[in-house]
Every structure is written in C-alpha cells, then in structure tokens.
Amino acid sequence: MNALLPRPHTTLAPGAVHVPGWLAPGAQRSLVTACRQWAVGPVPMRHTRLPRGGTMSAQTVCLGWHWKPYIYTRTADDVNGQRVAPLPQWLVGLGRRAVADAYQDPSAGEAYTPDTALINFYDAVATMGMHQDKDERSSAPVVSLSLGDTCVFRFGNTETRTRPYTDVELCSGDLFVFGGPSRFAYHGVPKVYPGTADPADGLARGRLNITLRVTGLTDEPSTRRRA
Numbered sequence: 001m002n003a004l005l006p007r008p009h010t011t012l013a014p015g016a017v018h019v020p021g022w023l024a025p026g027a028q029r030s031l032v033t034a035c036r037q038w039a040v041g042p043v044p045m046r047h048t049r050l051p052r053g054g055t056m057s058a059q060t061v062c063l064g065w066h067w068k069p070y071i072y073t074r075t076a077d078d079v080n081g082q083r084v085a086p087l088p089q090w091l092v093g094l095g096r097r098a099v100a101d102a103y104q105d106p107s108a109g110e111a112y113t114p115d116t117a118l119i120n121f122y123d124a125v126a127t128m129g130m131h132q133d134k135d136e137r138s139s140a141p142v143v144s145l146s147l148g149d150t151c152v153f154r155f156g157n158t159e160t161r162t163r164p165y166t167d168v169e170l171c172s173g174d175l176f177v178f179g180g181p182s183r184f185a186y187h188g189v190p191k192v193y194p195g196t197a198d199p200a201d202g203l204a205r206g207r208l209n210i211t212l213r214v215t216g217l218t219d220e221p222s223t224r225r226r227a
C-alpha cells in the first residue's frame, strides 16, 4: 500500500511495537522469493489440520521446527513426515535487527536467537482467529513481518480473546514485535484486503506473514551406551 502519509513507529502496549515500512522493497522481494521456495518443501505449505477436524484458512510452512496444534517437532508428522528446512542464519540476523529497531535497544537485538519461523499465506478470504502464541517454552519476543496485501491485525490483551484490543493495519514491509508483558497477548487477523499489494514488492495477490520465535526446545540427546 502506498502510504501518502508517513505512518509512525507505534507502541500499542508495553513490549508491542509496530514499525511501518521496516523492510525496503528489495528486502520484501527477496523474502517473497524465499517464501516461494520454502512453500515447495521439503515440507509443502498446507492448511494446518486442527485437532477437532477443521483446517486453518491460512496456509503454513515452518522452518527450524514444525508447528502443528499444539506442539513443535523437527519432522512434519501431520504432512509428509519430512524434517523441516533449517532456519537460515540470515533470517536470524534479520530477527535480531528487527528486535533492536523495534525496541531501539541493540542489546535486546543481540540477545535474540530465534530458532523457528512460521510462514503463513492468506488468500483473499483467509483469516486467523484470536489466539496466543504459547507453544514456545520461552518468553522471548515474536517478530512478525508482513508482505503483500494489507490486513487488519487485532492485538488484544493477555487475559481474554475479546476486548480490549486494538486493530492496526499491517502493510507490506511492516514489522510488528510483541515481547515482554505483551508476549502472550491474544492476537489474530480478522481481515485481509485483497488487491492492496503492490506487485512490484513481489507478491501479486495474497498476504504472507513470517513470524520468528524462540521455541526454547532442544533436540533430545542421542542415547549413547556407556562403555
């Protein structure tokens, strides 16, 4: 979306910061290209199946760790059993810069080492209900990058999935970081505005969102026999 008026860096709640236009157009195009490759495999992007039988309307692919409701594993046992692609080091670096810029705190950036990314694709009708990102065993911030169509991002409170919440528009290139007292706030995407993406940013239709997270998980040590 072409913002005629500059949109300011905004703190919605302590630890929840929106930085409009954080990614330059070239960086957005590179990320879209990377997302297209990740969507192919080794684990293809798909609509996540929910335990009660439904599916999510957004499509998702993961890096580093595979998320399925409501656990992280190294292999995508609900898709094709393959190990997910690794989280590239350049994306870890982007996450560190995101945290440093959002919090205007270089040391917070240096301390941040995400180990998973969830990449969601929203078509014109996809939405995401209010939820907490709480399957991680870490309270490190979540870094969210938006590409393509503009959406309404609903950022709520840590107690209930209902009001009070604030609706913000996330446009292509926007950064949103939620950590600290906002880390476990409910949030969701009630609406995507189809046709609002600028194809020059790399995505002709739809919206991509990348969230970087720290799972706090480690691989089980391999069992070794004592000599």
Ligand SMILES: O=C(O)CCC(=O)C(=O)O
Residues within 6 Å of the ligand: 118, 120, 128, 133, 144, 153, 170, 187, 188, 189, 209, 211
């Ligand atoms: O698409 C977004 O902006 C949010 C995605 C999200 O909340 C999630 O993947 O947990």
Ligand SMILES: [Fe+2]
Residues within 6 Å of the ligand: 131, 132, 133, 187
């Ligand atoms: Fe989330």
